[in-house]
Amino acid sequence: MAFLELLFIALVLYYFLYVVLWLVLDCNVALWYKSRFGVSLSSMRGQVVWITGASSGIGRALAISLARHGVRLVLSARRVSQLEEVQAECIAVARGLLAQKDVFILPMDMLQLEQHQSHLNKVLNHFERLDVLVNNAGRSQRANWADIEIEVDRDLFELDVFAVVHLTRHVVRYFLEQTGGRGHIAATSSVAGFGVVPFSATYCAAKHALNAYLRALKVEQPKLEVSIFSPGPIATNFLQEAFTGSQGEKVGLSTANQKRMTAERCGELFATAIANKMDFTWCGLFPVNAIAYCARNPTLTKILGQFMTEKTLNKIREGKM
Template identity: 45%
Template sequence: MILEFIGLLVAGYYFFYFIAQPFLDCDLHLAYKEKYGKPIDTLRNKVVWITGASSGIGEHLAYVLAVAGCKLILSARREGELLRVKERCLAGNKLLTADDVEVLVLDVVAIETHEKAFNHVINKFGKLDILVNNAGRSQRALWANIEIDVDRQMFELNVFGTISLSRIAMKYFSKRGEGHIAVTSSLAGVMGVPFSATYTATKHALHGYFGALRLETFGQNTKITIFCPGPIQTAFLAESFTEKSGEKLGEETAVSDAKMSAGRCAKLFAVALANEVYEAWVAYPKMMILVYICAYYPNIMNLLPKFISSKKFLNMRDSKEVLKVE
């Protein structure tokens, strides 16, 4: 009877997930935290370093955290764009001063500069509370045609730069006795995604790295958040890798109701940070249900290609045709 009762509880738990999901734009745990957990403004006065802060999710996360009263370090390669983001952060919260938002130009691939950049942050603010590893680029390419140099370049950017900076932060947090590392992954880190093979691999790698770190530091006061967005309305396609080294896709991202706004995505990211959520999934219901099936019902997932072609999946993801696929 006890096993039957436990079985019913488990079945009911997953059934409730599927019933609730059509009404949510994130996983149920994050939705609960948004409604009943710690508010974002509990992060007030936290020192937060965001890489990839010049555009997209990183840019909009900076705006949300500025409103909450965080002190920010904004990093990316484009100083002009970072200055623009800084001005908007200051405009969003009149209580912040120019000294509360630091622009720190950084190429995360230049690993030899990470230690100096980290020391600059500590010298500037006296501490670091949260490191948000957000820098990265997507990809659209045919698996068989991807040049090996593209694989190397994408891992350097999406994985090794993040790991290098996080290891420096982890040593600091361990000595300090507290800290929080966050990383922007993707739903592509949870399931395989066609026509983005290297991108998918880099995101899976992040889950492996930080999953291991989580177990190694279990019981310590260092928190980890892996944030996994689905289709978001940002200009990511213009900078996306292709199958050829040195080439950018250069496509304009289609505006679609199927994509979540960058602002809403950033707010959910901030909720995950405030509540120290380990892993958060964010997307509209159609994509979220697909991910749930992939993660929890792999036998059903194996049947889906019979009903959803890889080309249809690509077009659903981008809301337009960006690759010629037979």
């Protein structure tokens, strides 16, 4: 057989296998590879990781995954009693690798921007260092595009974008002044941050904006590690707190009985992405992973659009397929 024919067959097989992996894995192929063969989470032992939104869901699960390997933590959110529970869980799973002083509770409302610098000072006073900031706090949305009040657009951007950018700027300045520009900024974005899902227009726009801010940071500060982690549907309480189209209103629904990845698996994958300093990763159960791959490619997005109605996309997102 001619060399070119062999090459062609090898290429077809390679792409076939690659697409099969999109269908069977619960995250992008590179992240799955690192979870099996990459740097272990133990390589981060002793580092200090500050997680916002650590009182529940993905933030809590990430904290527990890191604590298991002796990573020192700053846990931030508004609900102090939940943070205390997460702190106790972290110390328990660390099996002697962490003491109470290694898991620092820092109550914080992300929306109080004027407090951000003093919160960072408290972290530095406590640990005398900070290695990674994980911007995880945030709220989602369910609303018809046409019905969204402009105040909701502003409120959602305030929490999911501006508060994150503001806190990150303080931490980046600390890295530039104190560590020669070396440090790590991570963020929980969303598959809605590079694909577009129905009935969450402001949220999609906010996560797209956050991704752009962080990618621009990486271009300006190449020594900084920047990790954008994008989950698909995850089984957390986030629908309780999600914005609607009306200011002050919350969706108030549970995600129980929906087909969603567990927060624990999501936390493990996020921890792997951070330990391996991966710049862009995502996760989600079938068919979210395959849809995420298509969303990254304009031609595939167009083809997918022929088959996926807004109703189907919504069913997948709400774990009803």
